Amino acid sequence: MKARWHWILLPSLLLSLGLLLASQIAFLRGGFFRDLRLGRMGTDFTLANYERFFTDPLYLDSLVLTVRLSLTVAILTLLVGFPIAYVLARLKSRWTLVLLAGIIAASFITIVIKVLGLIIIFSSGGFLNRFLMWTGIVSSPIAIVGNPGGVVVGLMHFTMGFSILLLYSVVQTIPRSLEEAAEIHGAPRWRVFARVILPLSLPGLVVTGLIVFNLCMGAFTSAALIGGGKVFTLPVLIQQTVINQTRYGMGATISAILMLVTLAINGLSVLAMTKLDKRRSAVA
Amino acid sequence: MRKLGRRSLLAGIATGTALLAAPAIRAQTPNFAGQTLRVATFGGGWDRAVHKYAGVKLEALGAKVEYVTAPPRDNLAKLIAARGQAAPFDVVEMADLTWVDTYEAGFIQKINLDNIPNRKELLPTLADEWKVASWATQEGIVWHPERFAAAGVPGPERYRDLLHPALQRKIAIIDISQAGISQLLVGASIDEGGSQENITSGLEFVRKANPFQFWRVGAQAVTLMNSGDIMASTMHAGFAVQMRRAGLPVKFTHPKVGATKRGLSKEGWLGVVKGTPVARAAEFFINEYISYDTQFGLATERGVVPINNRARDALVNDPLLKEMFLLSEADVANMVSVDFTKFNLDDATQRWSRMITSAK
Numbered sequence: 001m002k003a004r005w006h007w008i009l010l011p012s013l014l015l016s017l018g019l020l021l022a023s024q025i026a027f028l029r030g031g032f033f034r035d036l037r038l039g040r041m042g043t044d045f046t047l048a049n050y051e052r053f054f055t056d057p058l059y060l061d062s063l064v065l066t067v068r069l070s071l072t073v074a075i076l077t078l079l080v081g082f083p084i085a086y087v088l089a090r091l092k093s094r095w096t097l098v099l100l101a102g103i104i105a106a107s108f109i110t111i112v113i114k115v116l117g118l119i120i121i122f123s124s125g126g127f128l129n130r131f132l133m134w135t136g137i138v139s140s141p142i143a144i145v146g147n148p149g150g151v152v153v154g155l156m157h158f159t160m161g162f163s164i165l166l167l168y169s170v171v172q173t174i175p176r177s178l179e180e181a182a183e184i185h186g187a188p189r190w191r192v193f194a195r196v197i198l199p200l201s202l203p204g205l206v207v208t209g210l211i212v213f214n215l216c217m218g219a220f221t222s223a224a225l226i227g228g229g230k231v232f233t234l235p236v237l238i239q240q241t242v243i244n245q246t247r248y249g250m251g252a253t254i255s256a257i258l259m260l261v262t263l264a265i266n267g268l269s270v271l272a273m274t275k276l277d278k279r280r281s282a283v284a
Numbered sequence: 285m286r287k288l289g290r291r292s293l294l295a296g297i298a299t300g301t302a303l304l305a306a307p308a309i310r311a312q313t314p315n316f317a318g319q320t321l322r323v324a325t326f327g328g329g330w331d332r333a334v335h336k337y338a339g340v341k342l343e344a345l346g347a348k349v350e351y352v353t354a355p356p357r358d359n360l361a362k363l364i365a366a367r368g369q370a371a372p373f374d375v376v377e378m379a380d381l382t383w384v385d386t387y388e389a390g391f392i393q394k395i396n397l398d399n400i401p402n403r404k405e406l407l408p409t410l411a412d413e414w415k416v417a418s419w420a421t422q423e424g425i426v427w428h429p430e431r432f433a434a435a436g437v438p439g440p441e442r443y444r445d446l447l448h449p450a451l452q453r454k455i456a457i458i459d460i461s462q463a464g465i466s467q468l469l470v471g472a473s474i475d476e477g478g479s480q481e482n483i484t485s486g487l488e489f490v491r492k493a494n495p496f497q498f499w500r501v502g503a504q505a506v507t508l509m510n511s512g513d514i515m516a517s518t519m520h521a522g523f524a525v526q527m528r529r530a531g532l533p534v535k536f537t538h539p540k541v542g543a544t545k546r547g548l549s550k551e552g553w554l555g556v557v558k559g560t561p562v563a564r565a566a567e568f569f570i571n572e573y574i575s576y577d578t579q580f581g582l583a584t585e586r587g588v589v590p591i592n593n594r595a596r597d598a599l600v601n602d603p604l605l606k607e608m609f610l611l612s613e614a615d616v617a618n619m620v621s622v623d624f625t626k627f628n629l630d631d632a633t634q635r636w637s638r639m640i641t642s643a644k
Contacts, residue, residue, distance in 0.1 A: 037630070038364060038385055038388065038389040039361075039364035039365075039367065039389070058637060058638055058641060061641060062641075116503070116504075116507060119504070119507055119508070119511075120507060120511060123507075123508070123511030123512065123513050124511065124512055124513050125511050125512040125513075126511060143453075143496070143513075145496060145497050145508075145513070146495075146496060146497050224500055225500065225501070225504065228495075228496070228497035228498055228499075229459040229460070229461075229497065229498025229499070229500065229640070230497075230498065230640055232637060232640065232641055237637070239461070240460070240461060240633060240637065242361065243357045243358060243361055243461065244357060244460065244461050244629065244630075244633045245629070245630045245633055245634070246360070246361070246364065246385065246630075247630070248364070
């Protein structure tokens with residue numbers, strides 16, 4: 001009889017789902033009731049909060065901005081992180097471990113410290129801006145505070161460590177012999193990358209991209225601190241709605257929509273990957 | 285038998301009286317052995333300073349003091365989340381509107397003012413059966429005179445002076461999520477013909493000022509001032525004290541508001557959380573918090589203005605604090621104080637968000 005190993009995943013899946021639902025359901029339920037301030041909610045079921053979300057440009061613009069920023073960060077992080085992970089995975093040096101340890105250690109630094117560090121580095125009198133102006137690359141200091149570009153930098157700083165570690169393990173699963181075989185048969189380096197490395201690491205790239213995307217969809221600190229109160233992503237709006245305005249119902253609605261959009265994008269990505277995989281299997 | 289001398293007789297009477305009085309004195313000195321008091325207050329070292337002056341006094345009587353650190357709105361959120369269950373703390377430190385919300389939501393209980401004898405050193409308006417003031421801050425403008433001079437901008441006297449073209453993207457403004465925003469919005473509004481209820485002109489001031497950043501943590505504005513990214517920031521005078529002590533040559537302006545007022549005050553409040561099992565310890569802690577020692581210590585260490593009159597008077601001996609704070613009774617009385625029954629933070633937050641997103 002063929003062993004069904006995937007059943008082993010069932011307990012952890014149920015546990016994760018149970019914990020997620022138990023903690024979220026009570027809060028998300030609030031989205032269907034009218035806010036009476038100070039965390040109190042009406043008793044009549046209503047879709048008023050959802051109606052408001054989808055008719056108010058403040059919330060819709062915020063949703064579009066959040067998705068756009070998260071997508072940008074996911075793509076840029078993969079573009080920057082993959083070459084680093086590849087080099088680390090292929091490096092035959094004792095420095096590999098040191099560099100990996102450095103990345104892991106950097107991942108433990110709290111995001112607030114990372115963000116404040118970035119603000120100092122990118123300050124008008126900071127060494128980066130002074131260097132760029134000295135070289136003539138820019139004529140005035142680059143500001144990362146108070147604009148979406150800065151938030152992208154902050155989020156990349158936040159997610160880069162995880163993604164390099166994930167991609168490192170992905171690259172390690174690709175046998176070096178496959179690359180060598182392609183090279184022996186005369187494939188130039190770019191072709192080896194395009195025909196061997198990229199297809200084999202694609203599932204890992206998608207998973208890493210989705211993890212980074214998901215982290216960014218819910219990221220608050222970078223958007224709040226580097227955004228300088230001018231970049232209203234959904235997590236910033238949720239905090240403002242729940243903490244400042246104590247409108248828990250509306251806060252729950254925004255949270256639910258954020259979660260549903262994130263789940264939908266994840267689902268669609270997995271669906272697309274599955275189709276691609278089937279097509280590739282059929283061709284093979 | 286030896287004859288009893290007068291000195292021996294007096295000594296005997298004194299000893300006897302002391303022995304008889306000892307149980308009574310012991311009864312008056314509270315014993316909090318085995319009790320744990322949880323205090324919701326600010327982080328960033330404020331909790332440590334409070335413990336150093338007030339917490340240790342309670343611990344000397346056997347209690348244990350724990351601190352739950354977060355901004356007042358976050359602590360209010362914790363009380364809301366725990367509604368119907370045991371509260372997560374026994375004493376809560378509130379600021380501005382949070383006090384009104386915490387009271388209206390029914391999260392605090394009456395304080396037995398007989399257990400707060402130090403309230404006699406406060407203005408009568410600063411202590412009632414629901415709340416006792418814990419500190420005051422003086423909101424205004426921290427600015428860098430050298431940078432202002434280099435840019436040819438005169439030092440600010442009012443909020444509207446920050447609208448100088450040379451200051452575009454060169455100032456920081458407190459974020460809508462922070463306590464202290466109400467003072468700025470009300471102050472800027474009154475200055476432009478608005479009022480506590482009508483803050484449209486205050487919001488317009490924020491839009492026109494086009495700041496480099498809206499700061500959520502005071503450290504952000506301090507970092508930007510240090511790095512040279514900004515020339516001024518709306519914040520309280522305590523930050524100016526901290527910056528000056530760190531070697532940054534900043535000045536502080538108590539803005540003129542309207543025709544006669546100058547400066548804006550913000551008070552912190554302490555309340556006892558409803559249903560606490562350690563109410564007496566909570567009241568003891570509050571009494572120590574407003575004592576001369578604690579108030580003077582917090583003022584000199586953290587840059588807040590004491591609400592204890594004696595401690596405030598003592599600050600005039602510190603040249604830096606004297607320069608940064610308004611300390612005379614007349615000056616304090618002439619400051620603008622926000623009426624939170626008129627200021628609508630919910631409405632202000634919504635209008636603020638729309639204004640900022642539409643300004644891009």
